[in-house]
Amino acid sequence: MAHRIDMLGTGNAFLPHGRHHSFAMFDQRHIIDAPPTALAGLRRNGVDVSTVETVFVTHVHGDHVFGFPFLLLERKYISDREGLKPLTVVGTPFVKERLTHICHLAFPGSLESMLNHVTWVMEDVGQLSDGWRWERFEVHHEDAVEPHGYRFEHEDGASFVHSGDSGPCEPLYDAIERSALAILEMGFPDWVPSTHHHKPRDVHVLSQRCSTPLGITHTYIDDASPHPTVLESEFPTFPEHVTHLRDGARFEWAGASWNLLTN
Numbered sequence: 001m002a003h004r005i006d007m008l009g010t011g012n013a014f015l016p017h018g019r020h021h022s023f024a025m026f027d028q029r030h031i032i033d034a035p036p037t038a039l040a041g042l043r044r045n046g047v048d049v050s051t052v053e054t055v056f057v058t059h060v061h062g063d064h065v066f067g068f069p070f071l072l073l074e075r076k077y078i079s080d081r082e083g084l085k086p087l088t089v090v091g092t093p094f095v096k097e098r099l100t101h102i103c104h105l106a107f108p109g110s111l112e113s114m115l116n117h118v119t120w121v122m123e124d125v126g127q128l129s130d131g132w133r134w135e136r137f138e139v140h141h142e143d144a145v146e147p148h149g150y151r152f153e154h155e156d157g158a159s160f161v162h163s164g165d166s167g168p169c170e171p172l173y174d175a176i177e178r179s180a181l182a183i184l185e186m187g188f189p190d191w192v193p194s195t196h197h198h199k200p201r202d203v204h205v206l207s208q209r210c211s212t213p214l215g216i217t218h219t220y221i222d223d224a225s226p227h228p229t230v231l232e233s234e235f236p237t238f239p240e241h242v243t244h245l246r247d248g249a250r251f252e253w254a255g256a257s258w259n260l261l262t263n
Contacts (some may be wrong), residue, residue: 003027003158003253005183008041010217010245012187013063016230018223019247020044021063022185024162027130030054032150032162032183038067039074045248050079054128057091058164059145060098068099069106072114088119090134094146096120131155137175139166141196151175158253165218167195168202177210181251181258185218189232200236207239213258214242215251223247 005026011019021035028047031038034055042049049071058064075085089099103111127133131154141147141164149172153159160181166172176182184206187197197218198206207214222233223246235244243260251258 003154005160005181005251005258006045007183007215007217007245007247007249008045009035009037010219010247010249012185012218012220013061014220014230016220016222017225017227019219021067022218024183024217025052026152026160027132029130030056030128030132032056033058033064033164034066034068034071035063036066036070039070041247048079049074050085053086054088054090056134056150056162057089057095057099058149058162059141059147060095061142061145061165064165065099066102069103069111072103072111072118073107076111076114083113083117086119087117088121090121090126090136092146092148093122096122135175137171139164139172140169141165141167149175151179153179157256158258160251160258163198165197167197168206173206173209176206176212176214179212180256182212182214183245184214184216186216186220187218188220200238203236203238203242207242211241214238215245215249215260216242217245219244 008025009020009023011021020037020041023035023038023041024032031052124136133153135151136148139147139149149164151161159179161175161179162183163172163185165185188199190199190201220231222229250261
């Protein structure tokens with residue numbers, strides 16, 4: 001079966017119309033982050049939550065990890081009542097501390113058995129049983145949340161980068177230039193005074209620097225909606241190899257490149 005990357009959510013923390021929080025799954029077994037709308041995104045796409053094997057955590061902002069307790073609760077009471085399905089979380093020691101804490105806050109006394117069932121992986125590099133290797137690298141964001149991006153490469157040659165929340169930085173751009181695709185979290189319009197997220201002008205600079213296809217997620221822009229605009233509804237114009245992603249978009253590996261399929 002061809003590798004695939006499913007975009008289960010493409011919005012930022014403010015949930016523009018038609019978008020769940022930024023959330024990606026690859027090969028229907030591994031997810032990147034666990035946002036508040038993670039369970040809804042998995043349900044909407046018909047994914048059995050117990051089939052999720054790995055959670056890669058980029059950083060611990062609420063819109064990226066506050067769905068983690070709900071995933072454990074669902075597995076405990078619905079999809080994995082016998083506790084037979086393994087779950088690995090890849091992150092830092094701080095990630096383990098923070099996720100454990102929010103589980104205790106969300107459902108006191110209910111998730112200890114599930115937390116004990118989790119395998120916590122702290123290394124910056126590693127390999128999954130299905131042939132995917134990963135490397136984790138620091139990116140430019142708020143230091144308090146330990147921001148990282150991930151580069152994934154399969155033994156058959158498929159590769160991609162997930163930026164996490166990040167502003168422009170060389171470790172991220174180096175990883176992108178070595179990969180066949182980048183899932184880039186954008187975040188804010190140009191007029192917001194922040195350097196912690198990519199903005200449209202930063203995407204333009206990156207797209208001129210490298211030809212790697214860029215899929216833009218974590219966007220502040222509404223999908224088509226009859227409701228009043230949350231922040232903006234007009235997409236900036238980017239080069240051909242840059243794509244604004246929608247919830248439900250999917251990439252499939254074609255042997256030498258990723259093909260984008262839209263819903």
